């Protein structure tokens with residue numbers, strides 16, 4: 576019987592995941608029946624949201640939940656012809672048989688790389704776009720603070736805010752990332768939260784306060800941002816990565832919400848399906864014109880997915896963390 580490879584969770588992590596929490600497993604691959612297709616994985620996305628799932632939702636000894644881009648290599652379903660590129664959420668499986676449920680044909684722009692559809696033109700890009708413009712109701716020229724500004728979501732959010740004429744401050748965790756934000760993305764101020772006192776620096780570089788804090792980190796970042804918020808400020812809550820491995824710093828400044836009349840609101844990317852057409856049109860234009868730049872940290876080889884996921888919590892990635900499996 577033909578086989579495939581899968582990445583399984585074999586033990587629930589205690590804190591930051593360890594390589595031994597995962598295993599590369601050879602698994603049987605069923606024949607393709609009528610209505611089904613066989614898909615070969617090309618690129619996989621590793622994302623911070625996967626970590627909280629490892630504590631409960633992710634089945635043990637089953638393929639790691641997640642999504643990517645693949646190619647149809649055998650088809651008995653006319654909607655997905657052989658050779659078609661598809662987005663999928665079928666988990667970390669090198670090859671898999673699908674009924675077509677959860678697959679979407681992808682027709683990439685010939686001038687763009689395929690991988691960009693897993694970040695700037697994919698889920699993380701839409702998250703930044705919708706979180707900033709819809710949940711955050713960003714207005715041109717506002718004062719904006721973005722955490723994990725050199726990551727997949729943060730770097731897109733920071734650049735959209737710059738395109739909208741905003742004053743943009745970003746935080747990040749390394750000198751290399753800070754240099755990219757300052758020198759390439761032209762942020763107005765950058766804070767390396769690992770080497771600089773975050774609250775003091777943020778106060779220095781936001782002389783006109785903050786109208787919108789795009790929250791990706793939680794804990795000390797939220798605590799530093801709250802006292803700087805202007806009246807009627809907004810905090811769209813995209814993520815709180817500092818809490819995903821348990822622990823994290825407590826937040827003491829939430830009282831600032833009261834007199835500041837500040838709105839703090841969570842969202843998930845799937846809330847923004849109705850923005851997809853506008854998002855794809857605008858973002859494709861920005862990427863092709865070079866107005867919106869991106870970086871990728873690509874690990875080659877299916878088996879490196881756990882390393883990629885763990886790396887997100889060590890700050891190993893500049894821009895989007897990706898796993899490339901095949902061309």
Ligand SMILES: NC(=O)c1ccc[n+]([C@@H]2O[C@H](COP(=O)([O-])OP(=O)(O)OC[C@H]3O[C@@H](n4cnc5c(N)ncnc54)[C@H](OP(=O)(O)O)[C@@H]3O)[C@@H](O)[C@H]2O)c1
Pocket residue numbers: 622623624698699702723724725726727728729746747748749752791792812813814815816817818842843844845887888889890891892893894895896
């Ligand atoms: N709501 C949604 O639908 C949605 C969708 C996608 C992502 N998100 C959220 O958006 C945030 C960013 O996700 P992403 O995919 O763009 O990941 P990312 O920013 O590309 O990668 C994660 C980055 O987080 C930073 N980080 C890790 N641990 C940290 C800690 N304890 N404190 C501060 N920073 C830490 C690291 O950057 P540094 O080197 O700069 O520290 C790391 O490179 C996450 O909170 C994620 O959960 C939400």
